[in-house]
Amino acid sequence: MSVLKIEHATVTYPDGNSTVIALDHADLHVSANELHAIVGESGSGKSTLLAVAGLLTVPESGSVSLVGHELADADDTLRTAMRREHIGVVFQQDNMLPALNVRDQLLITDHIRGQKPRPTRADDLLARVGLAGQGDRRIGRLSGGQRQRVAIARALMGEPDLLLADEPTSALDAANSRSIIELFREVVDETGVACAIVTHDRSLLDVMDTVSEVTDGRTRVRATAN
Ligand SMILES: Nc1ncnc2c1ncn2[C@@H]1O[C@H](COP(=O)(O)OP(=O)(O)OP(=O)(O)O)[C@@H](O)[C@H]1O
Numbered sequence: 001m002s003v004l005k006i007e008h009a010t011v012t013y014p015d016g017n018s019t020v021i022a023l024d025h026a027d028l029h030v031s032a033n034e035l036h037a038i039v040g041e042s043g044s045g046k047s048t049l050l051a052v053a054g055l056l057t058v059p060e061s062g063s064v065s066l067v068g069h070e071l072a073d074a075d076d077t078l079r080t081a082m083r084r085e086h087i088g089v090v091f092q093q094d095n096m097l098p099a100l101n102v103r104d105q106l107l108i109t110d111h112i113r114g115q116k117p118r119p120t121r122a123d124d125l126l127a128r129v130g131l132a133g134q135g136d137r138r139i140g141r142l143s144g145g146q147r148q149r150v151a152i153a154r155a156l157m158g159e160p161d162l163l164l165a166d167e168p169t170s171a172l173d174a175a176n177s178r179s180i181i182e183l184f185r186e187v188v189d190e191t192g193v194a195c196a197i198v199t200h201d202r203s204l205l206d207v208m209d210t211v212s213e214v215t216d217g218r219t220r221v222r223a224t225a226n
Pocket of ligand 1: 014015021022041043045047048049
């Protein structure tokens with residue numbers, strides 16, 4: 001069953017006197033245990049598709065369902081609640097808070113959810129992403145690759161059903177990019193999370209289960225990467 005099912009989603013933006021069609025009846029299905037790449041030229045609609053998946057942008061037409069809940073007509077409150085409960089996000093820039101140490105970057109998500117902080121879970125996740133024993137370090141001392149590992153651990157704090165990532169390797173060299181994508185692969189295989197990653201790096205597609213190509217706001221699925 002699809003964790004995320006976007007069907008026929010259309011999103012337009014006003015552009016002076018005309019309208020830009022960012023998504024044109026786009027589809028995206030992502031199942032549990034699936035690592036799904038979203039690729040396409042600059043301006044093709046990838047980020048808009050991810051914003052629809054993350055319940056940040058509401059399509060003008062089409063449907064969006066997450067873990068079986070149809071959300072096309074959901075209000076802001078329900079979308080925010082669904083996002084907090086079910087979705088983890090890894091951004092292009094890692095969005096870390098410079099004043100906090102590595103562990104606190106994860107614990108802040110507990111605060112945001114109104115939960116008691118879970119330092120043991122945070123440390124376990126840090127160990128899982130290859131940062132065992134580094135919870136007390138200042139975030140600014142970490143390399144770009146290490147910071148993205150923290151961002152992945154942070155996105156997993158809430159045990160999401162859906163993990164979304166927008167160009168998570170764009171600031172990394174080739175070796176670090178591959179090891180980050182391989183970490184996503186391991187996380188998907190171990191936790192069963194459904195994961196969609198926007199990437200422009202086609203050399204990483206061999207790690208993916210499915211590739212959706214976005215062209216002028218339309219999507220086309222390649223069943224497997226190779
Ligand atoms: N807020 C906005 N206002 C107006 N037009 C927008 C807005 N956001 C996106 N667009 C337009 O919608 C289209 C799709 O943009 P989108 O950012 O989704 O593409 P993308 O594939 O993610 O591009 P890139 O790879 O360069 O990040 C583009 O033509 C873009 O200019």
